[in-house]
Structure formats: structure tokens, C-alpha cells
Amino acid sequence: MTTHLDGNALAGPLADFFTFDITTATGRCNGCGEVAEFARAMVYVSGAGMVVRCGICDSVLATLVDTGDRAWIGFSGVSSIEVHRTRD
């Protein structure tokens, strides 16, 4: 059985690359039009990397492969991302 996590698990892996918090950013799913925080997405982890799927329709939203030296980040299933600025 493949178990999965949720988008909260993306926070660390993507914090190396993005200055915004991915878990509170919202994305629009190309599959069903749902707009939701990435924390609400489902995350499937394997040796190859992470696959992020829409929590509503299960379409692939994003993929992350990180070898340590290089990373490939795809948002193939997301038409836009809304980012909340933070003060610090």
C-alpha cells in the first residue's frame, strides 16, 4: 500500500529554493480548478522524489527531485501560485 503525506511535508524540501512558505501559498489546480493551500495537497514520497497531487481531484500538481547537488522542481499541474508576503 502506498501511503502518503500532505503538503506540510513540502516546507523543508522547498525552503532551500524558495523564500516563501509553500504550505500557505495557494495554487490553482489545472485539473479541477480548485484553489487551495499547498498544505492541503497530498504528497507521495519515493526514492526518486516527491509527487504533489490535488487534494480534490488527485491530478499531479507538482514534482520535486533533489539529488543534493541539483534539484528539478516542476509545477506542471498548477496554473498560478498566490504567495503571501511575510514581514520579518
Place this chain on the structure above:
Amino acid sequence: MSDLQAAPAAAAPVARVAPAPPPAPSSALRSMPRPGWHVGTVVDARRETPNATRLEIEVDGWPGNAAGQHLDVRLTAPDGYTATRSYSIASSGPGTVVTLAIDKLPDGEVSPYLVDEVRAGDVLEVHGPLGAFFVWEPASAAEPEREDAATSAGASRPAADPPRPVQLIAGGSGVVPLFAMANAHASAGDPTPFRLLYSVRTPDDLYFAEELAAISAAPAPLQFDLVYTRRAPEGWPTPPGRITREQLEAAVIPAAQHPLVYVCGGTAFVETVAAWLIELGHPSRSIRTERFGGT
């Protein structure tokens, strides 16, 4: 340790347009500490339950964290192999000592080391604080360390909505971030009504047993309900067993009171509970979930 952050600096500088002006202050903007890679030194390691260890880690340069955030621990073997796992933080606030409570997973790659091997003085690589979604902060913490700058702006800011009651639902070690929230609530003397439902195998498996008893008795309102799934104490009114929809309904703040609901536990627990909450009339937008996995 900072190799990942150092790499982009080597890239050729690119022309930039003038930066946008800073956004106007708004209560909708969160002020969250930025994550980074840090060196943590274990200052205390003690048994939390027969299967879990509580670690106190002094983290050099830790910017503080909100209740509910997590961090990643990265272990590196002598041959360079690395393994990274996420752990919820049981503590919150501006200090540089973070508390973790780690459950040992039978086939785990990282947790057996953290639970059975780590001793005071050991050094760990930690990345955090992480995640601003599965977070609760007391109203008094909404403008931390900004009192001077916020005085005039604060007066003109529209009055905040009355705080919504908060329902916390924990499965096993999923109690860790929810304990952080309940503890922050108690420490702040926050008047928001809180209720914690904690599903746990046996009385021996309770995390933060003393602390939960103490904050249940503190002035900040917290109602604490327990469900035992394998073995209950003598005289417990219900036989042990997995939580049922009826038990959930009886032990959570009704949807009519519009609670914010935080659910944390293993994936199956979280998804079962979240589906029942929706059946009970809680809007999905009012439910925040955090799942943890098997290794």
C-alpha cells in the same frame, strides 16, 4: 551545512528592477521566522514513553517558532549518505531551545537513532522552523516585538474578529504540535475556548502527561478528552478501541460554534477523522490536517 545556501551566491548577478515597496501592514500578514539550516546540540534526552524520547535541543541561531511548526533533522553518515525526517516541535516562542518528542518507528531509518542513541552533547543538523499552515498563535502574539512600531497603526486597524474556538484532535504522536498549541494557549492565558481530543494506545503511551494535566487546570479554557485504543486505565468508562464517529461527535466542539479544527496523526487516522468532521458539518476550510508517514 550551508552548502545549499551558498551555491546560488556563485551565480552571476542579474539586473533587477527596483524592488516593490514593502506591503502595508495588515493583520492578514503573518510574521513568521525564516527557516534556515542550524546546528543543534542536544541538552537533554529522556524517555517520554516506552517507545518515545523527548529531546531538548539548543539550536544555534534559532529564530523562535510558532506553535505547530516543524523542523527537519538531517543525519549524515561517514560515507556522505544523508537521511532527513520532519518532526513537529512541542515548544514555541522566541527561545533557542526546542523540544521534540519522537516516536520510534519499527523500520525507521532516523527515529531509532534519535530515540535510542542520542545523548546530551550530541550535535544534529536541523532545518527550520518550517510551515506556517499548521500553526496556531495566541492573539497576544499576533504582533510580536512590534509594539513600538504598531502603536499608531494598531489604533486604526479594524477590530479583529472574535477568536473562533479551537478543536485539537491528536492520534498518537500527532499530539506533539497540538500540545505546542495548547501550551502556547495556556502560557498566554488566552481566552479562546480550546478542546483537545487525544487518541492514544495505552496510558503508558501518553505524551506530555504531566504537562497536559497542568494546562487542563490552568485558567485558559481547555477541555481535554482521551480515547484509549488498546488498553484503558482501571475503571475507564468506555472499553478500549479505535475512535468511533459517535465518540468524535461527542468530544469535539459542534460545527455550529464554527471551531477551527486541527487534526494531526498517521495518515489513516487523519483521513478517517477529517471525513467524519465533514459529515458532522464542519466546512473543509475550517479543518487543518497534518499527516505523518511510516519511515
